[in-house]
Amino acid sequence: xxxxxxxxxxxxxxxxxxxxxxxxxxxxxxxxxxxxxxxxxxxxxxxxxxxxxxxxxxxxxxxxxxxxxxxxxxxxxxxxxxxxxxxxxxxxxxxxxxxxxxxxxxxxxxxxxxxxxxxxxxxxxxxxxxxxxxxxxxxxxxxxxxxxxxxxxxxxxxxxxxxxxxxxxxxxxxxxxxxxxxxxxxxxxxxxxxxxxxxxxxxxxxxxxxxxxxxxxxxxxxxxxxxxxxxxxxxxxxxxxxxxxxxxxxxxxxxxxxxxxxxxxxxxxxxxxxxxxxxxxxxxxxxxxxxxxxxxxxxxxxxxxxxxxxxxxxxxxxxxxxxxxxxxxxxxxxxxxxxxxxxxxxxxxxxxxxxxxxxxxxxxxxxxxxxxxxxxxxxxxxxxxxxxxxxxxxxxxxxxxxxxxxxxxxxxxxxxx
Amino acid sequence: xxxxxxxxxxxxxxxxxxxxxxxxxxxxxxxxxxxxxxxxxxxxxxxxxxxxxxxxxxxxxxxxxxxxxxxxxxxxxxxxxxxxxxxxxxxxxxxxxxxxxxxxxxxxxxxxxxxxxxxxxxxxxxxxxxxxxxxxxxxxxxxxxxxxxxxxxxxxxxxxxxxxxxxxxxxxxxxxxxxxxxxxxxxxxxxxxxxxxxxxxxxxxxxxxxxxxxxxxxxxxxxxxxxxxxxxxxxxxxxxxxxxxxxxxxxxxxxxxxxxxxxxxxxxxxxxxxxxxxxxxxxxxxxxxxxxxxxxxxxxxxxxxxxxxxxxxxxxxxxxxxxxxxxxxxxxxxxxxxxxxxxxxxxxxxxxxxxxxxxxxxxxxxxxxxxxxxxxxxxxxxxxxxxxxxxxxxxxxxxxxxxxxxxxxxxxxxxxx
Numbered sequence: 001x002x003x004x005x006x007x008x009x010x011x012x013x014x015x016x017x018x019x020x021x022x023x024x025x026x027x028x029x030x031x032x033x034x035x036x037x038x039x040x041x042x043x044x045x046x047x048x049x050x051x052x053x054x055x056x057x058x059x060x061x062x063x064x065x066x067x068x069x070x071x072x073x074x075x076x077x078x079x080x081x082x083x084x085x086x087x088x089x090x091x092x093x094x095x096x097x098x099x100x101x102x103x104x105x106x107x108x109x110x111x112x113x114x115x116x117x118x119x120x121x122x123x124x125x126x127x128x129x130x131x132x133x134x135x136x137x138x139x140x141x142x143x144x145x146x147x148x149x150x151x152x153x154x155x156x157x158x159x160x161x162x163x164x165x166x167x168x169x170x171x172x173x174x175x176x177x178x179x180x181x182x183x184x185x186x187x188x189x190x191x192x193x194x195x196x197x198x199x200x201x202x203x204x205x206x207x208x209x210x211x212x213x214x215x216x217x218x219x220x221x222x223x224x225x226x227x228x229x230x231x232x233x234x235x236x237x238x239x240x241x242x243x244x245x246x247x248x249x250x251x252x253x254x255x256x257x258x259x260x261x262x263x264x265x266x267x268x269x270x271x272x273x274x275x276x277x278x279x280x281x282x283x284x285x286x287x288x289x290x291x292x293x294x295x296x297x298x299x300x301x302x303x304x305x306x307x308x309x310x311x312x313x314x315x316x317x318x319x320x321x322x323x324x325x326x327x328x329x330x331x332x333x334x335x336x337x338x339x340x341x342x343x344x345x346x347x348x349x350x351x352x353x354x355x356x357x358x359x360x361x362x363x364x365x366x367x368x369x370x371x372x373x374x375x376x377x378x379x380x381x382x383x384x385x386x387x388x389x390x391x392x393x394x395x396x397x398x399x400x401x402x403x404x405x406x407x408x409x410x411x412x413x414x415x416x417x
Numbered sequence: 418x419x420x421x422x423x424x425x426x427x428x429x430x431x432x433x434x435x436x437x438x439x440x441x442x443x444x445x446x447x448x449x450x451x452x453x454x455x456x457x458x459x460x461x462x463x464x465x466x467x468x469x470x471x472x473x474x475x476x477x478x479x480x481x482x483x484x485x486x487x488x489x490x491x492x493x494x495x496x497x498x499x500x501x502x503x504x505x506x507x508x509x510x511x512x513x514x515x516x517x518x519x520x521x522x523x524x525x526x527x528x529x530x531x532x533x534x535x536x537x538x539x540x541x542x543x544x545x546x547x548x549x550x551x552x553x554x555x556x557x558x559x560x561x562x563x564x565x566x567x568x569x570x571x572x573x574x575x576x577x578x579x580x581x582x583x584x585x586x587x588x589x590x591x592x593x594x595x596x597x598x599x600x601x602x603x604x605x606x607x608x609x610x611x612x613x614x615x616x617x618x619x620x621x622x623x624x625x626x627x628x629x630x631x632x633x634x635x636x637x638x639x640x641x642x643x644x645x646x647x648x649x650x651x652x653x654x655x656x657x658x659x660x661x662x663x664x665x666x667x668x669x670x671x672x673x674x675x676x677x678x679x680x681x682x683x684x685x686x687x688x689x690x691x692x693x694x695x696x697x698x699x700x701x702x703x704x705x706x707x708x709x710x711x712x713x714x715x716x717x718x719x720x721x722x723x724x725x726x727x728x729x730x731x732x733x734x735x736x737x738x739x740x741x742x743x744x745x746x747x748x749x750x751x752x753x754x755x756x757x758x759x760x761x762x763x764x765x766x767x768x769x770x771x772x773x774x775x776x777x778x779x780x781x782x783x784x785x786x787x788x789x790x791x792x793x794x795x796x797x798x799x800x801x802x803x804x805x806x807x808x809x810x811x812x813x814x815x816x817x818x819x820x821x822x823x824x825x826x827x828x829x830x831x832x833x834x
Contacts, residue, residue, distance in 0.1 A: 034731040036619070037649070040638045054766070054804065092615030094625035108729060110615060112626040152803045160808065167834055169807040173729055176804050178633035198509030198527060200452070203597040208474050208511035209529040214593035219583025221457045221777060224572055230456070238508070240755050310418055310577025313589055343785070343811065343833050347792075368760070375764075386569045387593050388469065390586040391577065393762065416760050 012401055013322055013361050015299055019284040020327060028333035030257065031188025036174045039166050040185035041227055048160040051143040054153035056093075058113040062145045063135060065104040065126060066117035069142040079126070080135035089114065095161045104134055113146060116206045120145040153177055161241045163335030165227070185333040190324075191225045191250035193218045194235045195243060195271070196261035196311065200265050201235060209256045214387065215260040215309070215316045222320045228256075228328050244274045251278075251304055255331045258324065260309045260316060268295055270310040275299040289360040289401060294320045313387055318396065322413055348375040348397075354406040356399045365393035366414060377414050393417060427704040429818055430739055430778050433715055436701040439743060440717045445750035446603025446672065456583050458644055459601035465577040468595045470567035474511075475530040482521040482543060482551060483534035486559040497544070497552035498618045506531065509585045520552055530563060537562040568595055580752030581778060582644070602648045602750040607741075608667035609633045611658060612688070613650040613678035613728065618652060631804065632677040632726070632733045639737045644667045645673075645745050647694045659706040661691045668695075668721055672748045675741065685712055688725040704816060706777040710736045730804055735780045737811065738832055762832050765792035765814075771823040773816045782810035783831060794831050810834060 011019075022168035031045035060066065067083060075081035082314045084387060087105035089095050089112065099116030107113070107120055120141040127135040152160055160170055166184075174182060194216045202212050213235055231254060243259065250257050259271055267279050268286075275297065276282035282285060283299040286308075286318045290296070292315035297308030305327050309316050329336065348368060356362045366377040395416040399406060406412055439599075448462035450688040477483065482799045484500060492498035504522035505513050506529065516522060516533030524530070524537055536557040544552040548661055570576055576594060577587055583601075588703060591599060618630050637647035648671060653659045660676065667674050676688055685703075692714065693699035700716040707713070709732035714725030723743050726733050746753065773779045783794035794814050797806045816823060823829055 001433045036634060037637060040641055052623075055628065056623055059628075075438075090626075091613060092627050110613075110628065112607065116698055147803075152805050159805070166638075168635050168642060169734060169810075170629040172635030173804045175619040176629050176730070178619050178623065178629055180618075196508060196527075201597075202592040202595050206469075206473055206595065210509075211472065211476075211527065212593050212595055214589040217453060217592040218585050220588030221583075221588045224457055225585060226555050246711040259708070313586075313593070317586060343763075346760075350496060386564075387590045388569050388576070391590055417586065 010289045010294060010360070011285055012289050015283045016296070017323060017326065018287050019289060020298055020300065020305060020323070021330075023174070023281055023284065024305055024330070025303065026327075026329065026330040026333075027126060027303075028331055029188055031183045031185055033181055033183050034060055035181055036171050036179065039171060039182055039184060040168065040345060042166055043227070044160055044162055044164050044166065045183045045333060046183040046236075047158050048174070048179065048182065050153045050155060050157050052110050052153070052178055053150035053155050054177055055149060055151070057149055060111045060113065060120040061147055061149045062120055062122045063108050064119050064120045064122040064145065065136075066107045066111075066113050067098065067104045067136070067140065068099065068101065068145065069119040069140040069148050070123060071102055072073075072136045072138065072140045075136050075139045077137045080137045082129070083134050083136055085128070085132055087114070087136050096386060104219060107118045118142045119148070136284055161335065165332075165334055167180065176385045179250070187227060187229045188255040188328060188331040189229045189253055189326065190220050190256045190258060191231045191233050191254035192223075193243070193246050193250065193257065193259045194261055195237070195238055195259060197259055199235050199252045214313055215311070216318055219258060219260065219320065222317070222324075222327065225384065226325055226328050229333055236398050238270065240274060241272055244278065247274055247278060247306070251302065255304065256324065256327060257304060257306045258309055259307070261311045267310065268297070273298050275306050275308070278302075290322070291357070291360050291362045293322070293363075296323065298323060314365065314390060317390065321396070324355055344376065345398075345413050347411050348377040348414050349409050350397060350406045350412045351376050351378040352408045354379060354399065354403045356403065358404045359401065361401045362399040363415075364397040364399070365389045365396060366393055366397045368414070376411055419570065427711060428444050428702055432788065433702045433705050433713070434740060434743065435738070436760050437715055437717065437722060438702065440719065441722055441744065441747070443747040443750075444720075446605055448600045448602055450600050452598055453596065455586050455634075456484055456588060456599055456726055457581055457600075460644070461577055461579055461583065462600045462750060464575050464579050465591070465596065465599065466576050467570045467572060469570070469578050469595055471570035471594055472564055472566060472568070474566055475525045476564045477522050477526060477528045477530065477537040477562060477630045478537045478564055480535055481526075481537045481539040481562065482553075483516065483524045483530050483537050484517065484521045484553070484557065485534060486536040486557040486561065489536075489538060489553045489555065491551050492556050494554045497554045499546070499554055500551050502545070502549055503626055504531070511771060515797045517728045517822065521553075535563070540581065552819060567768045577602040578752065580750055582749075582751055604644060604647055605616045605672040605748040606646045606670055606744060607640045607670035607673045607675060608650050609636050609640075609715065610660070610663050610676045610687050611649045611678055613652070613654055614654050616652045616678055622684050622718075625743045629788060631730055632728070635730060635733055636675060636677065636737065639734070639741075640700070641744050642747065643742055644749055655687065657687055657691060660688065663767050664691055664695060664723070668719065670706060672721065673741065675722045676719060678728045680814065685714070685725065687716050689716075692718060692723050694726070695719075707735065707739070708777050708779045708813045710739070710773070710780075711777070713740065715740060728815060731782065731807060732761055754768070762815075762830050763792065764828050765794040766826050767823045767829045769794050769825045773795060773815065773820060776818065778818045779816040780813040781816070781830075782806045783785065783807055783812060783814045785811040785831070794829055
């Protein structure tokens with residue numbers, strides 16, 4: 001996109017992303033049934049309700065004796081209450097008796113309270129006098145050390161929401177409420193098309209002037225980590241017909257299409273041309289106020305988001321987090337659509353002064369260090385475009401659009417890798 | 418372990434972990450060869466060296482013209498330097514010419530510099546006069562906008578260390594240096610043995626007094642997330658012979674063995690008895706100054722770490738992060754052995770006063786909120802032992818051993834889930 005003077009128009013990151021989301025209607029791949037032990041990291045396609053109370057019965061939270069709290073009222077170390085120890089409650093069994101006044105039943109953590117009991121006194125708060133008698137040295141409140149039926153989950157409660165990505169503890173709770181199988185959205189497929197006459201795959205020797213394809217490998221890893229399925233489509237020459245043909249065929253099997261490389265000016269324009277020629281609305285932006293990542297192209301073709309990524313490896317990573325990740329999350333059915341959640345972006349103090357051009361957002365590779373209980377972000381300097389900087393980075397420090405740099409000691413947001 | 422008065426001895430977390438690591442000699446599973454596109458999250462079993470220079474040739478970092486810097490010395494907007502535009506450098510090809518004095522060659526980002534050129538002037542810093550002549554309006558330093566051969570990686574450089582867990586950008590760099598295959602340690606297998614007469618699997622209805630196995634599902638998810646292979650061995654009754662037999666058979670296929678449940682006092686002692694009976698050194702600690710997680714048993718049998726985990730689901734999660742994760746990382750061959758890295762534990766302000774008993778480390782489920790640019794940890798209150806608290810948690814706030822509580826507004830460390 002060019003302005004009236006023919007200059008390339010660059011727009012802020014937020015506006016660029018807004019243009020995608022104002023056209024993009026995410027339709028996650030069809031839902032599949034999965035046993036819960038294969039559901040880690042999958043996104044629920046429905047609200048999960050419990051068919052049961054959890055617990056189903058009154059359980060003890062300690063090892064001790066089930067009692068009627070009223071039998072302990074006023075008990076102290078000096079004036080203990082005396083109770084008849086008549087029963088032992090077996091784990092996993094319903095007590096076959098009812099506790100009478102003045103009686104106690106031995107119970108373990110998780111055991112089921114018998115009728116007649118409404119509290120549990122901890123083992124440490126008792127003394128065993130003989131085989132049939134204990135002393136209680138503490139006055140209990142009714143309900144003390146007891147989880148009531150349904151305290152945790154009530155029958156009919158929604159335990160997990162549609163759009164939630166399952167963590168280990170969520171799967172534990174599904175098992176605990178008797179749900180052995182769930183329905184989750186399919187994983188979105190993302191095509192990665194590498195372009196460039198100079199690009200060769202890693203298993204082939206390079207001739208002078210050639211470089212190896214690293215972006216498709218970096219992107220495939222980023223996509224897998226985010227719960228997508230990367231489809232590496234191979235390396236294509238900078239020819240209109242080649243790029244158009246692989247883009248059209250990728251529309252049949254992918255929910256998102258990424259075209260990397262095309263570093264020469266002509267190729268960039270050609271990628272934009274192909275996107276525009278294939279379908280509406282085509283290119284939505286071409287150029288973002290972002291460093292690295294300025295030449296990014298974003299568009300939508302027949303409902304499928306298509307990105308033309310800069311060839312620079314660091315730019316690919318930055319564009320992934322800012323643009324592709326939120327689109328991929330939306331297409332995964334995940335309910336949180338912002339790329340950066342509270343956990344992915346942390347705060348640290350920048351280690352030195354950093355200059356930055358005004359009017360663009362800038363991302364700088366940093367390593368993190370702890371000093372006197374504070375986190376510091378140490379910028380990894382060196383020429384732009386070095387791959388090794390990315391290996392040494394713990395994350396990317398973000399210099400916002402409206403800042404012209406950072407002063408040493410200033411707080412900066414860092415997106416963790 | 419009991420002290421002289423017969424009381425259960427509890428020891429600090431650090432000391433307990435120290436006892437394991439003073440006996441445990443981690444031997445990661447044998448190394449396997451993997452194509453790099455299947456190596457995400459795997460741990461390198463060797464130092465990876467580069468066989469090549471990266472780049473192999475002098476590359477331009479911008480779109481512009483390759484020149485000899487000396488031809489631009491003193492050039493300004495007012496007094497531009499004039500250059501003959503004689504060549505265009507094709508991507509992926511070695512220039513077949515040598516640049517003479519006063520000449521320029523069109524070059525794209527990533528293009529190979531011709532002989533005779535030592536800098537690249539950006540397109541924006543030039544004006545095209547006619548088909549054969551350009552104006553340069555900036556004085557360049559030699560090497561400006563050029564990456565030299567080997568600038569990024571020199572032949573023979575170690576690019577990734579043994580014990581490093583591969584991230585997307587690492588795989589990109591392996592591809593970029595022509596390494597299509599790596600060797601990584603095998604994934605450690607971790608047996609999970611559920612015990613308890615009251616435990617039933619999630620697909621079976623529960624009778625009064627029974628509860629479902631959720632710990633083995635939670636643990637399996639935690640182990641997978643940390644790069645291990647969980648082996649759920651099933652549910653076993655609280656019988657010495659049953660537990661001994663499944664523990665002995667698990668030693669044949671696992672690098673770590675976890676026994677969960679056994680919530681009654683007798684069962685805990687029995688688990689410890691089995692561990693001691695099977696082999697040296699047996700139980701190394703029984704009881705930790707930790708809440709939840711106090712009844713944890715840790716030991717080593719014929720070189721294999723064995724843990725007896727409390728039945729309480731929140732305790733299982735806490736014990737996983739503090740004990741099992743560092744052992745699993747060591748067994749994975751990962752070079753960082755501490756459970757909490759700078760990225761897993763963040764700082765936040767606690768939202769309200771929290772009481773805590775002295776003499777133990779305490780972990781409390783919290784949700785995270787951002788307020789005026791600061792992170793706050795909101796404790797999830799409610800009876801201990803509730804599963805739903807774990808669903809609502811973003812992480813665990815840590816109250817250290819020597820603190821007797823937290824005041825609202827105080828900074829606390831939070832381990833993220």
